[in-house]
Amino acid sequence: MTLSVNAYYIDSDGNEVDIAFPSESTANNVAGFESCRNTFYGSDQVKELGLNLLPLLKNQAVIYAEGDELETLQSEINILLSNLEKFDEIYWGFRLNNILTAIKLAKNFKNGRVSIG
Numbered sequence: 001m002t003l004s005v006n007a008y009y010i011d012s013d014g015n016e017v018d019i020a021f022p023s024e025s026t027a028n029n030v031a032g033f034e035s036c037r038n039t040f041y042g043s044d045q046v047k048e049l050g051l052n053l054l055p056l057l058k059n060q061a062v063i064y065a066e067g068d069e070l071e072t073l074q075s076e077i078n079i080l081l082s083n084l085e086k087f088d089e090i091y092w093g094f095r096l097n098n099i100l101t102a103i104k105l106a107k108n109f110k111n112g113r114v115s116i117g
Contacts, residue, residue, distance in 0.1 A: 003031040003057070005116045007102040009109035019105045019112070021098075029102070031116050032095050040087065049083060051076045054116075062117030065103075073114060074103050 006029060007019040021028040032040060040046065042058025054076050056063045065073040077096050084092055099116065106112030 001034040004029045005031045005102045007105040010111040066113040
């Protein structure tokens with residue numbers, strides 16, 4: 001199984017509406033393999049960088065970000081991107097940028113949200 005990232009918003013009727021990713025890539029919602037919950041997002045190396053939201057993937061099936069949490073998630077992704085020398089830069093750069101894309105899409109909507117899981 002793989003971890004995926006999704007962007008959506010809540011419409012005026014309370015329904016979740018998916019926000020389409022740009023069509024440049026067919027794998028633009030990929031956030032890593034299921035094992036990455038432990039080997040990357042929940043790893044000691046990531047926690048040592050001071051991240052709090054992404055490490056929750058180690059024990060939670062899905063994490064959600066909305067409102068101010070989108071800023072927190074974006075900050076954590078940027079911290080990881082600036083520390084990729086500790087990890088596989090090509091593999092993680094692609095996946096982390098997918099999450100950044102989802103954040104940017106969600107921010108375009110009043111009730112925009114991102115889920116990873």
